[in-house]
Structures are given as structure tokens and as C-alpha cells.
Amino acid sequence: xxxxxxxxxxxxxxxxxxxxxxxxxxxxxxxxxxxxxxxxxxxxxxxxxxxxxxxxxxxxxxxxxxxxxxxxxxxxxxxxxxxxxxxxxxxxxxxxxxxxxxxxxxxxxxxxxxxx
Amino acid sequence: xxxxxxxxxxxxxxxxxxxxxxxxxxxxxxxxxxxxxxxxxxxxxxxxxxxxxxxxxxxxxxxxxxxxxxxxxxxxxxxxxxxxxxxxxxxxxxxxxxxxxxxxxxxxxxxx
Numbered sequence: 001x002x003x004x005x006x007x008x009x010x011x012x013x014x015x016x017x018x019x020x021x022x023x024x025x026x027x028x029x030x031x032x033x034x035x036x037x038x039x040x041x042x043x044x045x046x047x048x049x050x051x052x053x054x055x056x057x058x059x060x061x062x063x064x065x066x067x068x069x070x071x072x073x074x075x076x077x078x079x080x081x082x083x084x085x086x087x088x089x090x091x092x093x094x095x096x097x098x099x100x101x102x103x104x105x106x107x108x109x110x111x112x113x114x115x116x
Numbered sequence: 117x118x119x120x121x122x123x124x125x126x127x128x129x130x131x132x133x134x135x136x137x138x139x140x141x142x143x144x145x146x147x148x149x150x151x152x153x154x155x156x157x158x159x160x161x162x163x164x165x166x167x168x169x170x171x172x173x174x175x176x177x178x179x180x181x182x183x184x185x186x187x188x189x190x191x192x193x194x195x196x197x198x199x200x201x202x203x204x205x206x207x208x209x210x211x212x213x214x215x216x217x218x219x220x221x222x223x224x225x226x227x228x
Contacts, residue, residue, distance in 0.1 A: 033216070043207065043218040056215045090161065102149050102168075102211060107161040 004108035025093030139208030
């Protein structure tokens with residue numbers, strides 16, 4: 001089985017712009033979660049989607065949004081980028097019913113976003 | 117509130133030494149899961165183990181072992197006879213009713 005894929009791998013944007021990141025989960029996985037990883041804050045949960053519905057959301061401003069498509073692929077969008085949004089954005093998929101919280105997560109390689 | 121604490125920010129050991137990575141958690145859930153993940157220099161997190169709150173049996177997998185103690189809310193990870201390839205950041209995570217909570221990670225450096 002192919003693993004979790006994320007595109008693009010690297011992105012450079014300037015303040016005020018917006019960005020869309022894409023994630024394709026492992027085939028058959030319906031839960032997709034997004035995380036922001038920074039040296040100072042570690043891994044912080046952004047949101048989780050299951051069957052096109054947002055199940056859980058972390059403590060991030062409304063500039064961060066996401067969606068999931070019927071094929072379980074997911075996108076996250078960050079609008080009005082700030083310097084502090086520079087981070088590695090990780091996507092993870094998991095199997096099982098309902099929330100993926102109880103299952104192990106399989107992570108993609110991440111998208112490294114740099115905001116100048 | 118849920119919380120995971122990995123007090124060890126960075127550990128350096130010499131190859132073949134044993135090393136224990138500590139993880140302490142807080143949760144009010146009665147049913148929860150604990151996880152360990154490894155993030156090698158390449159960046160991709162890799163799942164190592166999952167343990168549910170009702171199973172306090174220790175687990176051994178090759179050079180890896182895990183000690184889960186509900187009485188102290190700890191889920192520690194020991195690497196026996198460490199190798200250079202074990203160098204990575206290790207994350208402990210907790211999940212309950214809702215989302216995953218990750219610890220801040222412990223960077224392990226194994227020196228040849």
C-alpha cells in the first residue's frame with residue numbers, strides 16, 4: 001500500500017498570501033488529521049476529518065481551515081499568512097470507524113512552509 | 117484536561133548503552149490510548165506502539181520495551197543496547213475521547 005502523500009513538500013510564501021496544502025491518505029483510511037510542527041511548540045493538532053466531516057478542531061485561529069473530499073483526500077488552507085505560520089505541516093491518516101483518536105496514525109512526510 | 121509531559125528534551129548516549137525515555141500523562145478519561153512515535157532525521161513520524169488504558173502489561177519488541185504504570189501515569193520507553201540508527205526525536209502521545217495530544221518530544225542522540 002502506498003503511504004500518506006503530501007504536496008507540495010516545500011513552499012515559500014510572503015505575509016498576507018494564502019496557501020493550500022494537500023494530503024492523500026492511505027487507501028481505505030477515512031480519517032485524516034493535520035498537525036503543525038514547530039521547534040518551539042512541538043506537534044500541535046489542527047483538525048481531524050472523517051467522511052468529509054470535521055470531527056475535532058485544535059486551538060488555531062479561523063485563518064486555518066480544511067476540508068475532506070469524498071475520496072478521503074484532504075486539503076488545508078491558511079489565509080493571510082503570518083511569519084509565525086512557518087512550520088512543518090503534517091498530515092496523518094488512520095483506519096477504523098469514527099474518530100481516529102484511538103488508532104495509530106500514519107504520517108506523511110510533511111509540507112515545509114516558509115513565510116517571508 | 118489532557119496533557120503529556122516529556123521532561124527530557126535531549127539525551128545523548130554512547131552506542132550500546134541502554135536509555136529510557138520518560139513520558140507522564142494526565143487525563144480524566146477512563147478509556148484512553150498511549151502511543152510512541154519516532155521521528156528520524158528524514159522527518160516522517162513512524163508509529164512504534166499503542167497501549168490502551170486497561171492493559172498494563174509491559175511490552176518488549178526486540179531492543180525496545182515499554183513500561184506502562186497507571187499508578188504513576190507513566191508510559192516509559194527503553195531502548196536496550198542503543199544504536200546510531202536509534203537517533204531520532206521520540207514522541208509520546210495520548211488520545212481519549214477527542215484528539216491526540218503529543219508531548220514535546222525527546223531528542224535522542226546515539227554516538228558511535
